[in-house]
Amino acid sequence: MIAKTTTTTHLAQMLAQARAATDALFGLVRPGAFHDRPVPERHRTIFYFGHLEAFDWNLVSHAAGVPSFHPEFDQLFAFGIDPEPGQSPQDRRSDWPERAEVQRYNLRVRQAIDDLSNQVSEQVLSVALEHRLMHAETFAYLLHQLSATQKDIPLVAPFPPCPTPVRTVIEIPGGAVTLGQRRAPLDGQYQFGWDNEFDGHEVSVSAYAMTKYKVTNGEYLEFVRAGAKPPHFWTWGEGQWWWRAMSGEVPLPMDWPVYVTHEEASAFAAWTGKRLPTEAEFHRAAYGTPDGEEERSYPWGDDVPDTRRGNFNGNRWDPIPVTATPLGDSAFGISQLVGNGWEWTATVFQPFPGFQPLSFYPGYSARFFDGDHYVLKGASSRTDAGLLRRSFRNWFRPNYPYIYAGFRCVED
Ligand SMILES: [Fe+2]
DSSP states (O other), X not given: OHHHHHHHHHHHHHHHHHHHHHHHHHTTBOGGGTTOOSSTTSOOHHHHHHHHHHXXXXXXXXXXXXXXXXXXXXXXXXXXXXXXXXXXXXXXXXXXXXXXXXHHHHHHHHHHHHHHGGGSOHHHHHHHXXXXXXXXXXXXXXXXXXXXXXXXXXXXXXXXXXXXXXXXXXXXXXXXXXXXXXXXXXXXXXXXXXXXXXXXXXXXXXOEEEESSXXXXXXXXHHHHTTOOOOTTEEEETTEEEEEXXXXXEEOOTTSBOOOOHHHHHHHHHHTTOBOOOHHHHHHHHHOOTTOOOOOSBTTBSSOOOTTTOSOTTSOSSOOOTTSOGGGOOTTOOOOXXXXXXXXXXXXXXXXXXXXXXXXXXXXXHTTOSSOOEEEESOOTTSOGGGOOTTXXXXXXXXXXSSSEEOOOEEO
16 A cells, blocks of 8 residues: 555645645735635635635545534535626625635645545545646636735746748647546556546547637637627727736737637637537547547657646736747647637537546536536646646636636537
8 A cells, every 4th residue: 555655645636735825825915905806607716715615625525424613604605607698796894704814724634634545535635736736727717806006916928929920720630549547547556536537548630720819809709890899808008909807907818829718719600601610620620630549648759748848837817929838739730829818719508428526525526517618628728737737628718708718619
């Protein structure tokens, strides 16, 4: 069982690093804004501050069979929300405890979890770790919506100028793709996956053509000039378009990917006589190869992710030009399939054949199999490198405008 102990220790170390990362993010919110609600369809910031620890504690205390020391907070901070539009929460500031009280709970929870980490499975620790990493990204979306007076964002050097993108369409021959991952990998190594990533299976894809780059702000501007509504991230002022960056508005960068909802992406695709790719077509473009070799781990091959390959892992707050990272191109020559913004697919979020919910968290994916969430693939600037595995699936409502998500078009 030495291997298990090693993995558990490694996961505990990664959890400690992830805690430091989320602590740093919460540290960017000014104290006076901690009980504000940056996005109407989500909780107040104070909820997320308590949620990461309450989630871990609910998970670990149940797995280890130990009693709670604060059932009220365990429940108050247990679950996030994803209401239908127009059904925003109505709670008041006074319904929530003060930050210092939540901080005391958090510290006690961390100590208790660290004392128990050798008594729970790798799977439980992985769920805690990945849940926190995903919240580090979704918390950035909330932070983005706070005004400059509510947060202190460290400056990042601007990205150097890049070649102007030239609209290019790449033909991709039909072929087989692997979706998801198998429950028992051939090498016998433990590899974590969420319930929605199983079972791995093959599907075949017919030939299609896909744009080399994500749709840019510049391309989408033509659509807006033709009468479409501007995306949430754009504002108009002083006779020009601006982009709402993390630290404030900048003149609309024409060579950055446009961030839009699924509805906007679909409308743009239809306007150009094209459509959004399916999840399988995304996989084929990203991980397939022209000569039919084994599918890659990442678009660029099997090398571990680094910043030359794409804009991910929290190195930057905002996007970079779509032409900025040619070293991350896929075998078919398609750019930035992983990083610089998630990509909407035409695929409704549904279970793969053989789906089994996690026994200790049955609703993780299943409560979103409602036909009103779409699969996103790839990654954004704020996606942790640990979440870049091929089988990872993201999903959101088609009209939720706050996420770092763009798209590209395909045609038959
Ligand atoms: Fe959560």
